[in-house]
Amino acid sequence: MTAAARPGTAALFGIGGALLVVVAAQLVGQFQLAGRAWPPLTDVLAYVTTPAGSGLLLRNGLVTLTAAAQGLLLGVVVAVFGAALALVVPMLRPGFERFAAILNAFPTIALAPLLITTAGREDTPMVIAALSVGFVMFVTMTSGFANVPAAHSDVLTVLGSSRVQRLVRLELPRAVPSFFDGLTLSAPAAILGATIGEWFGAPKGLGLLLVSAMQNYQMPLLWSAALVATALSLAAYIVFVQFQRIAVRRFG
Amino acid sequence: MTRALSFLRGLVHLWPVVLVFVAWDAWVVLNGYTSTVAPRPFPVVTDVVIGFGEYLPYISYTLGVALVGLLGGTLVGFAAAVVVWSSAALAGVVTPAALIIRSVPITALIPIIARIVGYGDPAVLTSTVLICFFPAFVFTLSGLAAIPASGHDLFRVLGGNKLQVLARLGVLYAVPNLMVSVRITAPTAVLAAMLAEFLMGAHGLGALFSESRSYMDMERAWGVALVATTVSVFVFLGARALENRVVARVT
Amino acid sequence: MSTSTIRTAQAEVDRPAARPGAAVTIRGAEKVFSLGRGRTLQALAEVDLEIAEGEFVAIIGPSGCGKSTVLRLAAGLDTPTNGAIEVFGDDPHRLAKQHRLGVAFQEHALLPWASVRANIALPFQVAGRRVDKARVDELIQLVGLVGFEDARPKQLSGGMRQRASIARALALSPDLLLLDEPFGALDAVTRRRMNAELARIWGEEKITTILVTHDVDEALILADRVVVMTGRPGRIRKIAKVDFPRPRGFETTRSPEFHDLVDELTALLDQVEGVDD
Numbered sequence: 001m002t003a004a005a006r007p008g009t010a011a012l013f014g015i016g017g018a019l020l021v022v023v024a025a026q027l028v029g030q031f032q033l034a035g036r037a038w039p040p041l042t043d044v045l046a047y048v049t050t051p052a053g054s055g056l057l058l059r060n061g062l063v064t065l066t067a068a069a070q071g072l073l074l075g076v077v078v079a080v081f082g083a084a085l086a087l088v089v090p091m092l093r094p095g096f097e098r099f100a101a102i103l104n105a106f107p108t109i110a111l112a113p114l115l116i117t118t119a120g121r122e123d124t125p126m127v128i129a130a131l132s133v134g135f136v137m138f139v140t141m142t143s144g145f146a147n148v149p150a151a152h153s154d155v156l157t158v159l160g161s162s163r164v165q166r167l168v169r170l171e172l173p174r175a176v177p178s179f180f181d182g183l184t185l186s187a188p189a190a191i192l193g194a195t196i197g198e199w200f201g202a203p204k205g206l207g208l209l210l211v212s213a214m215q216n217y218q219m220p221l222l223w224s225a226a227l228v229a230t231a232l233s234l235a236a237y238i239v240f241v242q243f244q245r246i247a248v249r250r251f252g
Numbered sequence: 253m254t255r256a257l258s259f260l261r262g263l264v265h266l267w268p269v270v271l272v273f274v275a276w277d278a279w280v281v282l283n284g285y286t287s288t289v290a291p292r293p294f295p296v297v298t299d300v301v302i303g304f305g306e307y308l309p310y311i312s313y314t315l316g317v318a319l320v321g322l323l324g325g326t327l328v329g330f331a332a333a334v335v336v337w338s339s340a341a342l343a344g345v346v347t348p349a350a351l352i353i354r355s356v357p358i359t360a361l362i363p364i365i366a367r368i369v370g371y372g373d374p375a376v377l378t379s380t381v382l383i384c385f386f387p388a389f390v391f392t393l394s395g396l397a398a399i400p401a402s403g404h405d406l407f408r409v410l411g412g413n414k415l416q417v418l419a420r421l422g423v424l425y426a427v428p429n430l431m432v433s434v435r436i437t438a439p440t441a442v443l444a445a446m447l448a449e450f451l452m453g454a455h456g457l458g459a460l461f462s463e464s465r466s467y468m469d470m471e472r473a474w475g476v477a478l479v480a481t482t483v484s485v486f487v488f489l490g491a492r493a494l495e496n497r498v499v500a501r502v503t
Numbered sequence: 504m505s506t507s508t509i510r511t512a513q514a515e516v517d518r519p520a521a522r523p524g525a526a527v528t529i530r531g532a533e534k535v536f537s538l539g540r541g542r543t544l545q546a547l548a549e550v551d552l553e554i555a556e557g558e559f560v561a562i563i564g565p566s567g568c569g570k571s572t573v574l575r576l577a578a579g580l581d582t583p584t585n586g587a588i589e590v591f592g593d594d595p596h597r598l599a600k601q602h603r604l605g606v607a608f609q610e611h612a613l614l615p616w617a618s619v620r621a622n623i624a625l626p627f628q629v630a631g632r633r634v635d636k637a638r639v640d641e642l643i644q645l646v647g648l649v650g651f652e653d654a655r656p657k658q659l660s661g662g663m664r665q666r667a668s669i670a671r672a673l674a675l676s677p678d679l680l681l682l683d684e685p686f687g688a689l690d691a692v693t694r695r696r697m698n699a700e701l702a703r704i705w706g707e708e709k710i711t712t713i714l715v716t717h718d719v720d721e722a723l724i725l726a727d728r729v730v731v732m733t734g735r736p737g738r739i740r741k742i743a744k745v746d747f748p749r750p751r752g753f754e755t756t757r758s759p760e761f762h763d764l765v766d767e768l769t770a771l772l773d774q775v776e777g778v779d780d
Contacts (some may be wrong), residue, residue, distance in 0.1 A: 013344025021349045032431035037367035098403035099268035102481070103301035105439040106486040109446050110477035111460065117290050118279075155569050155671075158578045158681070159605040160599040161629040169629065188355060196447070207359055211451070222367065226519035234355040251616045 017193040037221045044227065047220035061228045062082050068194040071129025072186060079137035087145045087171060088163055104135040108193060125197030125205060132193035133186040144178025155249040180244035187205030195229060197220040257289040269272055281359020291471045299471045300478055307479055314449065314456040315483060327386025328381065334418065336398040347393060354386040359443050366452050376489030377447040383444040386432040396422055427502045431495040438491035442484045522670045526679060527554040527577055531586035534572050546572045548736035554713065559705060561722035562730045563713045565772060569737020570715045571683055577713060578606055578681050590679060600677065602630035605672035609684040611664040613656040619643065619713040620652040626674040640671040645704055662693040669701065673708060680712040686721065698724045702750060723761060724751050727759050731771050741771060
């Protein structure tokens with residue numbers, strides 16, 4: 001009984017919490033507790049539902065989503081390849097790990113001028129997203145590869161497997177849950193990275209929208225752009241959490 | 253002797269960094285870029301070394317804001333988590349909300365804070381505090397939630413109250429988690445401070461960066477990138493050392 | 504004292520090694536593990552052992568006596584610090600690279616994401632050969648897993664997993680089969696049933712086999728010879744020939760001769776453990 005009731009209660013609390021946030025945000029806006037910069041949520045929603053507003057948000061949201069998705073793909077491919085290379089060629093591992101740690105501490109904003117001259121204004125958001133993703137994926141994949149049980153490894157040795165076969169037959173499938181773990185962390189990082197890139201003069205995207213709305217004091221636009229960015233980040237996270245659950249069931 | 257040797261070995265493993273510098277130089281030379289487009293590594297490093305005095309006030313400002321934000325956000329997050337923890341219903345309601353708010357990208361948060369608090373230092377500080385708050389809150393709460401039922405029962409049998417459970421067990425379970433949050437938010441705090449400075453502040457590395465970019469002083473702009481990276485790496489290393497020390501102390 | 508006489512006697516028999524027909528030859532094998540900070544652990548001290556082709560040898564001994572180390576040397580998973588080991592006149596690594604080894608551990612080590620059939624097919628894939636479907640089906644039948652071909656390991660019982668693991672070890676009809684406590688994690692009843700099944704399977708395949716176990720009954724049900732090892736460092740204490748006719752059913756295991764041998768070897772193990780403490 002209690003076991004069945006508990007998830008229901010948790011969901012109820014969750015909905016309650018979400019409602020609380022919404023109502024509080026509305027009240028703060030309604031009574032201008034935080035000044036004119038905090039509009040009532042109803043104003044923000046009203047803006048989102050206008051054709052002009054929704055069109056603007058949709059167009060820019062798609063640009064950001066595309067940049068984030070491309071960056072995610074690029075970052076994931078490079079990081080998985082790097083982690084696999086570090087696994088097969090152990091000599092490279094310490095160097096790779098240290099470099100990944102530095103990349104993680106890297107304030108991505110510092111990259112923007114480099115990227116604008118190299119990758120161009122259009123591709124900068126994608127590259128920053130890829131860099132933000134790269135570290136997380138590298139670390140999770142490295143730990144995923146490392147937790148292969150000794151007995152499995154011994155079996156493949158005794159069967160006379162080559163290094164590549166060991167990677168394909170054992171280490172890669174074993175690391176699938178870690179891969180999706182990494183994706184749940186990477187997806188919001190990709191959205192953040194893309195918007196940082198868009199701050200630096202990208203022609204389109206939510207990041208651009210946020211900065212220009214702030215500078216032009218367009219509060220409903222600023223808030224709705226923030227809302228869309230948050231929704232994208234949250235949705236990506238939730239989607240990958242579902243994948244991760246499936247992966248754990250299938251490969252765990 | 254062995255210490256010096258392992259230090260040297262550590263340096264050898266920084267080869268990817270060297271590779272980046274070499275690739276950077278080769279890229280500038282091969283494309284025939286002038287220094288207004290992309291400077292070569294040597295002049296940038298020279299600018300940092302010779303002009304370090306000019307960088308210093310900016311570095312200390314950014315570092316200061318990041319550390320104050322980290323400390324403030326972590327403490328507020330810890331306190332909020334303890335308050336929420338003392339009520340199961342409150343914890344159930346607040347935790348999902350906190351998770352949702354945590355998903356707000358910094359890039360969306362900073363412009364809003366800038367408008368609410370007003371341009372300038374308070375907005376920069378508020379941004380870093382807010383960004384460090386949520387991880388500290390969530391990690392502390394999950395640490396407190398991990399106190400085993402037997403621990404609670406023990407204190408109930410001994411006639412202790414919730415405050416005693418917190419003081420004796422909570423610290424044991426929450427502090428290591430809190431330190432994890434410090435480690436992972438420390439570089440983010442520097443990033444947030446720089447982003448906020450870039451957008452609105454008149455001080456700090458972010459401001460220096462946007463300034464030198466608009467004056468086309470590319471050596472300075474790239475120098476800021478280099479310095480910011482170094483600062484960020486050291487903040488991360490410091491946070492990790494602190495985590496190790498505190499965790500060793502508590503457990 | 505008696506240990507050393509046995510060892511010399513045995514050395515006289517075994518030292519002129521690599522006779523034709525010898526499947527495994529271990530000569531003066533020592534194994535020292537480094538524990539870090541200059542500390543070492545000697546797992547094996549001068550082990551001599553010869554195993555003939557088609558022979559089933561069981562190695563028994565208390566835990567930590569180095570019996571698994573002997574098996575790992577034969578599998579090429581470890582190399583001896585001193586001494587030599589040859590398998591079919593060659594380095595054990597070579598045998599593994601030629602895909603002529605089969606192995607089953609106490610941890611079944613089946614790939615959790617693959618079905619029973621896919622797990623048994625794994626050795627074919629690793630060897631770069633086309634999966635012999637008929638052979639896989641035959642093995643599934645041999646180990647009694649018909650109807651569970653598409654089940655994944657976590658859907659099986661402990662005994663079924665071990666059977667799948669043994670089927671995988673047999674897949675390529677290896678020249679040498681290595682079993683490291685394959686039934687160690689099973690309950691006593693399942694374990695005896697698995698012993699009987701392994702005896703039947705071995706009767707059909709007649710593969711040179713080394714079985715590491717701490718169960719004296721299991722060793723006597725299955726092996727042609729039983730090697731008793733003493734611990735720290737691991738040495739061979741006694742090698743007993745087991746002459747009971749096969750198949751060794753209840754008539755054998757209930758016979759006084761069987762019990763005498765069990766008692767004798769158990770006493771040796773007890774003594775060993777007494778010395779150890």
